[in-house]
Amino acid sequence: MDSTALAYQMREQFDELICLSINYAQRHVKELDYAHRTAAALEAEWLVVNIPGWGALADSVLTQEGDAIPHGHYAEESMIKTVVPFRNPIMLGIAMSIASSRKADAIAIAVHAGDHFVYPDCRPDFITAFREMSVKALEGLHHPRLLAPFLYISKTDIVEVGERFKVPWHQTWSCYEGESIHCGRCGTCTERLEAFAEAGVKDLGTPYTDTEYWKTVTT
């Protein structure tokens, strides 16, 4: 839902939009079907880069089938298991390579303040350092800017941004489990349910296995 709201905002700001999805053998690879529909709705080109061999080698419950996805809020210690080490440097790297090749003005990522608890590569210091590294890596070549407009806002704020652009929330996928419907218990489901509740917006058309659990764990 963060990336989708971002795509809608970028659609307003730029003449041309490309949506990039990365398949890293995440359990919730079905998020790509949703991304494809978002790109189609925005009349944007949709690119997919497949790199499942990386996910298979990365230590994370998101890519290793043997481990259970932890339940609860991002602020909980168990959430560190959902980190895919160096995920954003790699995903932004692929985006930057393609964007430089296409002479694009910018790339954009939907990291937000709620991510900061657990994901180091979603924090402001990382974004700043990645920008500085990019300047060096692309010296003498075309250098797109890196935009992160949600960096200091919450997921609740993102719901409000999305509402302005009439984002069809039922066309977004969050759940890390990747089952037929959202579990309602994993970190991202918990955060999603909390954000909609706090924003006073209905998450219409997104069924959950458990709609009550999040109320017991939010910090």
Next chain:
Amino acid sequence: MDSTALAYQMREQFDELICLSINYAQRHVKELDYAHRTAAALEAEWLVVNIPGWGALADSVLTQEGDAIPHGHYAEESMIKTVVPFRNPIMLGIAMSIASSRKADAIAIAVHAGDHFVYPDCRPDFITAFREMSVKALEGLHHPRLLAPFLYISKTDIVEVGERFKVPWHQTWSCYEGESIHCGRCGTCTERLEAFAEAGVKDLGTPYTDTEYWKTVTT
């Protein structure tokens, strides 16, 4: 030959060695067969991450079949066509993700002073910036060091390093063309022939289509 000499040096320095190859649909993807043999000779684990979809989207003569590989020395302006934008951030990113997951002490890259002419992501400023970015991206996780022991030495020096470790040079592949034998005219062949000549070492067992061209273009 740079990566192979580096692998031999790392084999001396560390108890355990993993060799990582990236298939980005480079014309000279046959370099992976050579890397595989190097890993076997060093009794190292060999990992391959396939990401051909990225190469297909990157603007470079190394990944776009339609364009000719430029001939001559790295210092020539035409060599910019051989740049794959953001290649090292992506390749180092994958290495760092796996190395952090495996709790490795370090990752290593064979960038050297001769690369600095044309490849911005081989320069000291880039390596420094990548290190700083990595610290932020892996905050709270295992953080391998990034080693670049050839950063300030020439390819001629690398021949000398390799000689100390008895690197079997005929088991290394350099040529960007990726044909059955080395072309002797592309940037990396030119540099290779020059380095062996300057070091006074014979590049035994590596046949070239053209063994004389490099003498006319070296700056």
